[in-house]
Amino acid sequence: MAVWISQTSLVCLLRGTPNKFNTLMGSTVPTVDMTSKRLKVLISVDMEGITGIVSGNMTGSSQTDYGLGRDLMVKDVNAAIEGILEAGDAEIWVSEGHGGMENMRPEDLHEAATLVRGTPKPLSQICGIDDTFDATMFVGYHSMKGTLHGTLSHTYSGRAIESLTVNRMEIGETALNGAVAGYYGVPLVMVVGDLAVTKEAEALNPDIVTVVVKEAVSRTAAKTLHPKVARDLIRKGAREAVGRIGSIEPFAFKPPIEMYVRFTNATMADGVEFMPTAERVDGKTIRFVLDDYLKAFGAFVASVVIAGAV
Ligand SMILES: [Zn+2]
Structure with missing residues (x-):
């Protein structure tokens, strides 16, 4: 069967040699002394890549199934937070990045996290990131516009953007926001979403921990894991990703x-x-x-x- 069926294969812990993007980076791998420093992690959250979501019925605030979507969203995020905390004490920020960026009910979010919600906000989907963070993780992310079998694929604005190219590479939101973190020397250590977005992330850096929660069969239909199964994988993925801090290079574009x-x-x-x-x-x-x-x-x-x- 397809790779997504196997729980053990869903968390793709790929190690890699220097790849084509390393040549663009110019930044060095930060070293993190986990024994003496409280970890600081920012989770950027979008909605189209959340477990169980396959169409706009759960992502639009005026849609009847929106309440289901926001519940699924916060539970995927909480699983990532639990995984981080299993790895050690941490300061965790969560930046909302979908639509009006007010999707998760604040009280539903794990109490260990600080929530950044609303729009517009500086740095948009990854608001708050700076060089004091040790890592960033993307949860609920989706592939760039036009991707074959990418759940609700688009690039930042489905209405406005046909494509975005930076330094001759067409990118989606994973690279767009990952490079903001990389600007500050912060590595993107985990990406959670459908199979298509995890492939997009692995193309940036095969060392990134990826968790596949669904596999699209069209842009608005997918085979999706049971949410509880997906959350367990997300929790384990986040814990593993914390362990990789210090060995994953930040992703960044070299000026100009x-x-x-x-x-x-x-x-x-x-x-x-x-x-x-x-x-x-x-x-x-x-x-x-x-x-x-x-x-x-x-x-x-x-x-x-x-x-x-x-
Ligand atoms: Zn979105």
Whole structure:
């Protein structure tokens, strides 16, 4: 049967030699003295990759099954928190990253975590990250737009973005946000979601712990694990990922940052063209060249805001 059926194979603990992205990094692997330092971890949470969610019926706040979706979401996150705490004492932040970023009921979240919710917020889905963190984990993530058999695949904004390319590599939200952490020297140590997004993560760095909770059979249908089974895997994955801190290199793009943002229609690009440094490439595409990844990240997020307003 497919790999996702086997619980032991669902947590893919792949080790790897330096890969093509190592050459982009320029950062060194941080060393963490686990015996003397309280761990600090930020979990960024999206919704499309949560166990059991296969369509917009559970991800839209006006949908009838939204309540089920937000329950499943917080329980996947709590499983990750439990896994971190099994590995040791930790300060844990959780940054909401879906829609209006107010999906999880605060009281449902594990009490060990600090929740960052609402939008807009600095650094968007990974708000709060800085160089004081030891690691970041992504839970409920999804693959980039156009991915074959990627549950609810899109790139940041399904309405606005056709594709996002940074330094000649098309990326989704895993790399987009992983590189924000990498900017601060913080490694992405675990990605939880469907099979497609875990493959996307492993292409960035095969050392990242990945947990597959479902396998898409189309963009809006999937074979999904029972939530309790998935949560157990997430908990074990998080514990394992903490053990890998210090051996997983941060993922980052080397400046200068050349970014192509391709929109779903030309009106959006017409609006974004007003931004400083924006270069119009063609009807639907804007190019930015910036000397700093956070500036490029900000330009991208601002582009989406503008595209949503025209
Ligand atoms: Zn989302």
